[in-house]
Amino acid sequence: MKFDAKNRLIRILRLITFFGFAWICVNHSAYAQAICKFTQLSHVSNTRFTFGDIVIPRDVPDGAPIATIVFNLAYDCPINPPAYPLNIGGFSIKYDGALALATQFPGVGQFNTAYEGLYKYTGLRMTNMDTGQVMNPLGFTTTEWGTTITGANPVxxxxxxxxxxxxxxxxxxxxxQMPNDSRPPVFVVRLANRNIDDPAAHNRMVVTHQISGTLKPMQQSCTVTNSSPEVRLPPVGASKLNLAGATAGDTGFNIGLTCRAGSNVYVTLTDLTAPGNTSDLLTLTQDSTAKGVKLRVSQNGRPVRYGPDSRVPGNLNQWYVGPSASTSNIPLSVQYVADGPVSGGTVKGVATFTMSYQ
Structure with missing residues (x-):
């Protein structure tokens, strides 16, 4: 009898032990399967972005962006405390580049150049809007996106x-012409369960570019009606320019334009005598005989600084005139400026202006 009771007790303990291990395994499995999801999307999904219609500014330099979008992916993460096997808890966001080729520009990747058209002459750059980090665009590179998502509360x-x-x-x-199609992935975003070291178990979003819309160079929007305006300043006595910085002889003039709608008008003035000049004082030509004086051009009372002769958007000292639809002239003025001891003579300066339509 004692022997039988002892055997029964052993069997009961074995059963209790078995069920105890089963309970632990079930709980480990439940925690390990916590999934952070992209909102309203399935576990493994594809999504696309498009730049829409693209208008390329004239003379845009290589390496400059010709189209930009902000792409958003919403996510919802449940509670995920530390659990078997890694016992870390929470989630992390991982970014995987997917482009094939590096380019001459840092942070810019390119599809295989076998693709004709848009992808042969352009690349893509991805930037984390929250940190400002330019992400590595190339395939087989994984980067942490940002802060870890803790598992204490849903996020x-x-x-x-x-x-x-x-x-x-x-x-x-x-x-x-651009074909209406999409190419291989640009990048992949993964919502990774930090309890599992297995990329296949992570919720991932494959992002591709959908080619759509049109691509065309920006057309010249304005015609200059007086391309070489000559401005005559009044004679001024040297006594009015007896101190450095003194001004006199303010004279207004206009650059006339005929424009059609469709762009924003910018202009750069360039000092023809000293092309490297970036100040707001125009250098006199060599045949000027006056000494100690220069010329200053102003727009709406603000001195205009000189820059390189270029239509490139963002050119040094390029300034905004206005929308082409409502621009018919550029009102300017010019005056003498003393920059040293003044002696009488002729004063002549030559500046060029370069229009940019953006």
């Missing part, structure tokens, strides 16, 4: 990515 958030289409060469101006 909802937004992944914000700036995606730029970068001009690589002037071949882009030759494209007359």
């Amino acid at each position: 909802s958030g937004m992944i914000r990515m700036k995606i730029e289409l970068i001009k690589l060469s002037d071949g882009i101006y030759k494209i007359t």
